[in-house]
Amino acid sequence: MPNSTHHALSQRHSTQFHGLLEYARLPSAATDLILLGDLTGRYATGSYSRLTSEGRTVALRTDRQGAADHGHRITAAIACHVARAGGTVDQLTQLLLHPEHEGGRHTRNIALRSGQTRALDYIRRVWASASQTVSTTRAVDSRHDAYEVLAALRDRIETTPWRGERRRTALRVLRAHLTFAKIAGGPLHHASERQTAEEAGISRTTLRAVYETVLKPQGWLRRLRVGHGREGSTWYLDYGNAPSHGAPAPLSRFRTTQFPPDPALEE
Numbered sequence: 001m002p003n004s005t006h007h008a009l010s011q012r013h014s015t016q017f018h019g020l021l022e023y024a025r026l027p028s029a030a031t032d033l034i035l036l037g038d039l040t041g042r043y044a045t046g047s048y049s050r051l052t053s054e055g056r057t058v059a060l061r062t063d064r065q066g067a068a069d070h071g072h073r074i075t076a077a078i079a080c081h082v083a084r085a086g087g088t089v090d091q092l093t094q095l096l097l098h099p100e101h102e103g104g105r106h107t108r109n110i111a112l113r114s115g116q117t118r119a120l121d122y123i124r125r126v127w128a129s130a131s132q133t134v135s136t137t138r139a140v141d142s143r144h145d146a147y148e149v150l151a152a153l154r155d156r157i158e159t160t161p162w163r164g165e166r167r168r169t170a171l172r173v174l175r176a177h178l179t180f181a182k183i184a185g186g187p188l189h190h191a192s193e194r195q196t197a198e199e200a201g202i203s204r205t206t207l208r209a210v211y212e213t214v215l216k217p218q219g220w221l222r223r224l225r226v227g228h229g230r231e232g233s234t235w236y237l238d239y240g241n242a243p244s245h246g247a248p249a250p251l252s253r254f255r256t257t258q259f260p261p262d263p264a265l266e267e
Contacts, residue, residue: 030081033074034095037102043073071106072126078103079123079130089127096123150182156239157220169202170214176200177221177237187237192227 032039075096082092096104097111097119111119157178162171176199180189197207215221220240227233 026081026085030078030085033081034078034101034103037105038070038074043070043077068106071109074103075106075123075126076130079126080134083127083130083134089124092127093120093123149186150178150237153181153187153237153239154178160240166210167214169200169206170210170220172200172202173207173210173215174220174237177235180235181237188224188234189237190227190232190234192232195232 026034078095079092082088082095095101096107098104099108107119107123110122157171157174162168173196176196177189177191179199180191180195181187184190193204193207197204200207211221211223216223218240219238222236222238223233224236225234
């Protein structure tokens with residue numbers, strides 16, 4: 001492409017970007033992520049590690065899967081920012097495909113490897129998931145907001161009937177995860193089985209049983225990523241499927257967007 005043409009396209013994309021920035025008032029964290037990529041490594045947790053052959057330690061991945069995981073998380077985060085700011089899928093596409101935007105590198109790599117059509121399909125899928133996520137979440141802009149979310153979660157948990165020994169044990173596990181979530185600053189948090197079992201005062205076997213039979217099926221707790229070695233698992237606390245005791249269910253489902261909770265945006 002001639003330099004003059006490339007410069008003209010870059011200028012047009014830059015104008016479109018700043019137009020979106022002015023219209024939607026994207027936060028500085030979003031603009032940094034779009035323009036510079038994930039400089040702090042916030043979206044890289046676990047992306048570049050794998051369990052070694054002996055099954056006890058973690059090593060860096062030698063393939064490109066870790067980079068792809070990382071790139072997808074960045075793309076999903078940008079999509080959530082644009083959706084929350086009232087942008088469109090066309091604006092998201094322009095931001096991701098701009099050759100000078102580091103945050104769009106993953107999408108451009110897809111276009112280079114698999115073609116423009118595949119990349120556009122990928123953007124549309126991410127956008128659909130981000131739009132759904134944003135429409136059912138509450139943005140948490142401060143630690144105070146996060147504590148409000150956790151306080152509402154604690155109220156919901158404590159006012160839910162926990163009949164039977166297994167369900168009472170599940171309550172102890174939830175209380176343990178609430179402790180970890182408060183330290184983390186929101187429903188998204190990290191904890192190992194050992195930490196959770198010790199905090200709840202139960203065995204790891206019992207912990208796995210109540211998670212699989214009570215907490216996971218009823219929507220109280222989801223494991224987004226299984227931890228390996230010293231890396232704890234990534235968990236997400238939610239409101240469960242129990243009756244809301246008078247409060248309309250949709251209004252009670254305030255969820256922080258520390259991390260996109262939609263399964264389509266998970267690894």
